[in-house]
Amino acid sequence: MPTKRLIPAAALARLLDQTSRALHSLGFAADLFPAQWAALRYFAWAEPAQRTASALARFQGLAVGPVTRTVRTLMMKGYVANVEGRGRGRARQVELTSAGRALLGKDPFNRLSEAIEELDGAQRIALASALEAILRRLQADQVDDANSSD
Incomplete structure (x- = not known):
């Protein structure tokens, strides 16, 4: 069974950043x-x-x-x-x-929903799981930052 190469975290972060910026641009x-x-x-x-x-x-x-x-x-x-x-x-x-x-x-956000609609079930589950984990971590970091500035 072929192994998938691990994509560096920084590369994924850049992809997420580009996606976020594209979504933000659609909002105008x-x-x-x-x-x-x-x-x-x-x-x-x-x-x-x-x-x-x-x-x-x-x-x-x-x-x-x-x-x-x-x-x-x-x-x-x-x-x-x-x-x-x-x-x-x-x-x-x-x-x-x-x-x-x-x-x-x-x-314009409907365009994002349409793009997600094109993903198969496994891709949606993986995306949801990954985004939830990332969001939990970022929110925890925000709480930690707020508590350390008190």
Whole structure:
């Protein structure tokens, strides 16, 4: 049985970086920025109670201020709206508008889903496993870095 050669970690890191940059570039579409697309996607799938700017910020690991500005911009563009009568204190619940749902139908991120759709089952399982392991490690490093700066 032929052995597969081990690809150096640095080469894989460069491939992942190039993939990430290509995805980021796709995010500049329909007069939106990547962060705005990410917020729309989040509000489309998050549980209703989690559809707030602060929950989005926690999910993304970002400060609340910039995320709140992103949500406000999406509101001004008519893609999301506050839900009347919902929300705890200052945390207002957000919903996609019909314009926001329609825009997600043209989401450039769909191109990534289509590329993944072309992978066979074993490739998908390997990709999921590898990405989960990488993400866990990077998130653990973030926690360690935050704890060491205290």
